[in-house]
Amino acid sequence: MDLPRIWRLKSQRYKLEGSQCKSCQKLSFPPVQVCSDCRSQEIEPFRFAGKGSVYSFSTVYNPLTQFTEFVPYVVALIDLAEGPRITAQLTDVKPEDVSIGMKVEMVIRKISEQSDKGAIVYGYKFRPPIK
Amino acid sequence: MKRLLQPTRETGIVGYGAYIPRCRITAKEISTIWRGGRDIDNLPVDEISLPGPDEDVVTMSIEAAQNALLRAGISPDEIRAVYTGSESHPYAVKTTGTLIAEVLDIAPHTSAADLQFGCKAGSEALLAGVGLVGSGMADYAMALGVDSAQARPADELEYTAAAGAAALILGPATEAVAVLEGAYSYVTDTPDFFRRAYRKYPEHGNRFTGDPGYFKHIQASISTLMEEMQLRPEDISALVLHQPNERFPRKAAKTLGFSQTQLETGLLARKLGNTYSSSALLGLTAVLDSAKPGDRILMAGYGAGAGSDAFCFVVTDRILTMRDKAPDTHTYIYRTLPVDYLTYARLKGKINTGGE
Numbered sequence: 001m002d003l004p005r006i007w008r009l010k011s012q013r014y015k016l017e018g019s020q021c022k023s024c025q026k027l028s029f030p031p032v033q034v035c036s037d038c039r040s041q042e043i044e045p046f047r048f049a050g051k052g053s054v055y056s057f058s059t060v061y062n063p064l065t066q067f068t069e070f071v072p073y074v075v076a077l078i079d080l081a082e083g084p085r086i087t088a089q090l091t092d093v094k095p096e097d098v099s100i101g102m103k104v105e106m107v108i109r110k111i112s113e114q115s116d117k118g119a120i121v122y123g124y125k126f127r128p129p130i131k
Numbered sequence: 132m133k134r135l136l137q138p139t140r141e142t143g144i145v146g147y148g149a150y151i152p153r154c155r156i157t158a159k160e161i162s163t164i165w166r167g168g169r170d171i172d173n174l175p176v177d178e179i180s181l182p183g184p185d186e187d188v189v190t191m192s193i194e195a196a197q198n199a200l201l202r203a204g205i206s207p208d209e210i211r212a213v214y215t216g217s218e219s220h221p222y223a224v225k226t227t228g229t230l231i232a233e234v235l236d237i238a239p240h241t242s243a244a245d246l247q248f249g250c251k252a253g254s255e256a257l258l259a260g261v262g263l264v265g266s267g268m269a270d271y272a273m274a275l276g277v278d279s280a281q282a283r284p285a286d287e288l289e290y291t292a293a294a295g296a297a298a299l300i301l302g303p304a305t306e307a308v309a310v311l312e313g314a315y316s317y318v319t320d321t322p323d324f325f326r327r328a329y330r331k332y333p334e335h336g337n338r339f340t341g342d343p344g345y346f347k348h349i350q351a352s353i354s355t356l357m358e359e360m361q362l363r364p365e366d367i368s369a370l371v372l373h374q375p376n377e378r379f380p381r382k383a384a385k386t387l388g389f390s391q392t393q394l395e396t397g398l399l400a401r402k403l404g405n406t407y408s409s410s411a412l413l414g415l416t417a418v419l420d421s422a423k424p425g426d427r428i429l430m431a432g433y434g435a436g437a438g439s440d441a442f443c444f445v446v447t448d449r450i451l452t453m454r455d456k457a458p459d460t461h462t463y464i465y466r467t468l469p470v471d472y473l474t475y476a477r478l479k480g481k482i483n484t485g486g487e
Contacts, residue, residue, distance in 0.1 A: 010233065014233060014234040015234070015236070069184050070184050070185060089185075091183065091185055092153060092183065107190075107194065108189075108190055108193045108194075108234055109185035109186065109190050110184075110185040110186065110187060110189075110190060111185075120187075120189075120221055120222070122189060122190065122230065122234075125185065130458055130462065130466065131458045131462060
């Protein structure tokens, strides 16, 4: 069981928490320790709002074992409203209904289960806006 | 003997939120699979909600709670308790409430507890939240009723065992959309429905389900609360009862002297099934979605084992500005994805894949 990893990543997974460079304001997700633009190490946490649009996507039919129960599912590159492009699963949408440019919003869903006696991993996925 | 439960400090609901997963299976489909459709003209509900492959009590709770926070407009870190009532917590040992609190920025300065009492775990959480706020110990507390109910394949429970979540934030009456006037709880030891530890599916003690279970307890809680508060049915704008199907709450309302019109807005069972711990609370969120200031709402949860909690609320002017800040209950009721029995069986983990 990779419990330290689950615990370490919870702010990213639960809150879409990345980072912002205090020197040049560049936003990053996942968070960085050194700014990739200006090399500053003056970095602070930044919470993304969880709104974005689909840049590109692919439907997965042959998953890693821990994602078997979700097949078929869509993995998308999502342009967050604040700028960064991230990778995330889409949910509550059929693969055939996904399109490039589609607006999406973040929700918290089950990412995987480490067997029926292990920890359940929760985190962000994206879906078409509900309202 | 004082039987009425009333807080020392005036307390009410300052925010409420609903969540219902979008998958639906019709009772007709279930009947066709297991009974050759022979009871198709006498089904307890039209369809039931069920969670998607990546949904459970934690994820449903979070979205309901987010909607409640949007309406309340308070900072999450002002909440001092997260009480989650459910009989389908994903962990036997590890609290659902800590996950909700962490995701929503309520943690760490809060208490969190998971409650269970059959289908009334949600109203039990509400009562605990009222106690905390109404005593002045805390300004805000969150109560959730949420479930993803289990039913053995071919069991008649399959027709109604559904999923949903409702969240209520309790706070001072001055900030409330609905102020609590009084509450009353009634319990007896009744073997109408139970699930032993480590068992996947519940058992029902058939002859105890109706009169000795549901009707006795829910009628006792409502009639005693009304008697203590000197209320008559005509004083009530909307009655919300736990709804294991559509017939039970209709019959109970009639026995208690209420009209079917008073029951209509909060009766969601035909389209959702029995959402267990969220059943009565989702009825309440649906009523609040269209309530007028001054409306008096009577709500009673029922839980097997058995017991019933009854609450009387009066709606305030704040409902008019707060309710549109989050999706209403019917937004989720109308957001549906029909599935067949095979998909349902897969989503509910009823297919044995041969794994350990």
